[in-house]
Structures are given as C-alpha cells and as structure tokens.
Amino acid sequence: MRTTIDINDAILSELKNRAKQTDQSFRTLLHIVLQRGLSTFTPQDRKKKSKIETAPVGINPTSRGLSMNQLYDQIEAEAGTQKR
Numbered sequence: 001m002r003t004t005i006d007i008n009d010a011i012l013s014e015l016k017n018r019a020k021q022t023d024q025s026f027r028t029l030l031h032i033v034l035q036r037g038l039s040t041f042t043p044q045d046r047k048k049k050s051k052i053e054t055a056p057v058g059i060n061p062t063s064r065g066l067s068m069n070q071l072y073d074q075i076e077a078e079a080g081t082q083k084r
Contacts, residue, residue: 019029063071
C-alpha cells in the first residue's frame with residue numbers, strides 16, 4: 001500500500017545514508033526500522049501512568065486556580081510594588 005508521510009529531514013537523511021551503507025533499498029530499510037519500532041511497543045506502554053509529585057513553591061494561597069499568565073501578572077505586580 002502506498003501512503004504519504006512527513007519525515008523530519010535529519011531522519012530522512014539518516015535513513016538514506018544507512019540504506020546506502022547496508023546496500024538496501026530505502027523502502028526495505030524503512031520497513032525494517034518500522035517493524036523494529038513496532039515490535040518494542042506494547043499496549044501496556046499506553047496505559048502506564050506517571051506519578052508527578054508536587055512540592056511547595058511558596059505561592060500565595062489566594063493565587064491558586066490562576067492561569068500561568070495571570071500568576072505571572074500577579075507576581076510582576078507584586079514585584080513592582082516592592083521596588084517603590
């Protein structure tokens with residue numbers, strides 16, 4: 001089956017170089033690389049959850065729930081009043 005995909009220029013260049021080095025066609029090498037990548041993938045990989053631990057960073061409790069932009073504006077405003 002034919003399909004069109006976008007490949008990063010650096011990866012494309014590396015694939016072409018390795019195809020030449022191993023005296024294989026680009027298509028054959030691409031199939032090998034894709035098959036190897038697929039063989040390392042397991043459905044459990046998608047189900048693994050990462051646990052992210054939080055740490056206190058000294059943010060005023062009244063600032064909880066603000067977006068990052070709002071928080072930045074608040075910090076900038078507080079820093080401006082402290083300089084005066």
